[in-house]
Amino acid sequence: MRKSIFVRGVVCAIACAIIGAAGIAFAVTAQAxxxxxxPSPAVVEAGHSGGTYTINFTASGSTCNWNISSADDWITVPDTRKGTGTGTIVVTVKPNTGTAARQGRVVLNRQYIWVNQPQRPPCTYRLGQTSKSVPAGGTPGNYDTVLVTASDAKCTWSVGEATPWIQTTPGTKTGSASVRYAIGANSSGSTRTGTIKIAGQTFTVTQEACTCTVSPTSLSFSGNDHNKSVHITTNSADCKWTIDETASWIGIQPPAKSGTGTRYLSVAVQPNRTGTTRSAVVRINNTAVNVIQAADPCTYAVSPASIDHSASSGGTGFSVTTNHQDCPWTVETTASWIGIASNARSGKGNTSVHIQFMENRSTATRSTVIKVRTASVNVTQQGRTTAPATQASGGTDPTSAQVSAGSPSVSRAPAAKASPAAPSCSYSLSKTSQNLGQGDARGSFSVKTDSGCEWKAVANAPWIIIASASSGKGKGTVKFTVEENRGSSPRTGQIAVAGQTFNINQKGQKTGNKEKKRK
Structure with missing residues (x-):
């Protein structure tokens, strides 16, 4: 009986001890x-680019101690990781550069606060404009820009190939940025289109063509007009234009046949002396400017229209009158007995022409026509009259003959005595000819006569020029020059002096020399 009671006491004591110990543990666990x-929020939803996030948490008691930590290296907690009671923490989440979403934990004591972060979305890019129209002169201010907006500051993109006439710098950029490009002048007559590859997209540039307008497109000139203006207008200072003249009587001032940009040109025409209206075209790029010029022909008049000269040598002249000072004229005659200086055989405008007669030793009158363009001078030179017959020596003057015997006497007036004859002049030359080469040359000869005897030197060919005085009294010297003989045949001309003839013989060109001169 005692033994049973002891055992029961021991069991009771042990049970009590165990119950007591359990009560202590229960009290501690209950307190913990x-x-x-x-926490609020209970789950942090972070963006793919990361950032800072605030977590507020409420403690069940003001004496509750807490400790915070991060279970993942891409989540950072503050340096102050411990505290008591209710609090606030700020965690930093790094950007998710991976291609998959991820989940991390912030540990508050033994409690998890989950952090969810999605993967980074694909980069997208938007161009501020996808096309641009540029004037023919190119980009204003030397360059232009296009803005690229990236979906993320870390997105990288590149500037790729461009059409050759678009200038840009290829390379890589990050985030949103601008791309510069420059375009030169389009000097062609056609619109052109080019592209730039930017962030995988196409930026299109359209440049207008050079335009060139000409005004007016028709010019009318009177016969005496000299110039009129034409205005070239382009839409760019770099637009090129060229001029093509189709008639020799039209000139452009300034004389350049091409240019650029807007400017005035002067179209000049020569006087129209053709007698008919004439026209031509001046082409500026593809625009035709019609040029029409009325006729204003030259008219010619001579005075006197006829000349009658004695048989003796001598000189005279006539005047040439034109309606314009630029009207050209030439003097033409086929008569070898009329000399005209070579420098008087052609000219322009009003002038006087001197002609020189050689002595007419024939008794016959001779005549010719001198032509001055459309005008004519009729020239006549009288022939020499025969010398009067002289009375035979010892003859009877019929005007003083007596009436026969038996007839009444008749009073007769004595015959008039002839005046004494003027002293006769004789002339001779120091030489009568000279041979010269084919080039320009000069020569001279002397005239011999009495001191009171007059004489004149007249050349019968235009290539012989009297270089000294063409007339004189008494002894003298005649100097002359001859022009180059450009023909292959020799030629002969004369200088007449008071009935004497001086012959000039000039050689012709050799064939080799003639060919060289042509080249």
Whole structure:
């Protein structure tokens, strides 16, 4: 009985001890279980680019101690990781550069606060404009820009190939940025289109063509007009234009046949002396400017229209009158007995022409026509009259003959005595000819006569020019020059002086020399 009671006491004691110990443990666990924390938000939804996020938590008691940590290296907690009671923490989440979403934990005591972060979305790019129209002169201010907006600051993109006439710098850029490009002048007559590859997209540039307008497109000139203006207008200072003249009587001032940009040109025409209206075209790029010029022909008059000269040598002249000072004229005659200086055989405008007669030793009158363009001078030179017959020596003057015997006497007036004859002049030359080469040359000869005897030197060919005085009294010297003989045949001309003839013989060109001169 005693033994049973002892055993029961021991069992009771042990049970009590165990119950007591359990009560102590229960009290401690109960105390620990009383500290709880309620986070807000309970789950952090972070963006793919990361950032800072605030977590507020409420403790179940003001004496509740807490400790915070991060279970993942891409989540950072503050340096102050411990505290008591209700609190606030700020965690930093790094950007998710991977291609998959991820989940991390912030540990508050033994409680997890989950952090969810999605993967980075694909980069997208938007161009501020996808096309641009540029004037023919190119980009204003030397360059232009196009803005690229990236979906993320870390997105990288590149500037790729461009049409050759679009200038840009290829390369890589990050985030949103601008791309510069420059375009030169389009000097062609056609619109052109080019592209630039930017961030995988196409930026299109359209440049207008050079335009060139000409005004007016028709010019009318009177016969004496000299010039009129034409205005070239382009839409760019670099637009090129060229001029093509189709008639030799039209000139452009300034004389350049091409140019650029807007400017005035002067179209000049020569006087129209053709007698008919004439026209031509001046082409500026593809525009035709019609040029029409009325006729204003030259008219010619001579005075006197006829000349009658004695048989003796001598000189005279006539005047040439034109309606314009630029009207050209030439003097033409086929008579070898009329001399005209070579420098008087052609000219322009009003002038006087001197002609020189050689002595007419024939008794016959001779005549010719001198032509001055459309006008004519009729020239006549009288022939020499025969010398009067002289009375035979010892003859009877019929005007003083007596009436026969038995007839009444008739009083007769004595015959008039002839005046004494003027002293006769004789002339001779120091030489009568000279041979010269084919080139320009000069020569001279002397005239011999009495001191009171007059004489004149007249050349019968235009290539012989009297270089000294063409007339004189008494002894003298005649100097002359001859022009180059450009023909292959020799030629002969004369200088007449008071009935004497001086012959000039000039050689012709050799064939080799003639060919060289042509080249």
């Amino acid at each position: 279980q009383q500290c709880t924390f309620t």
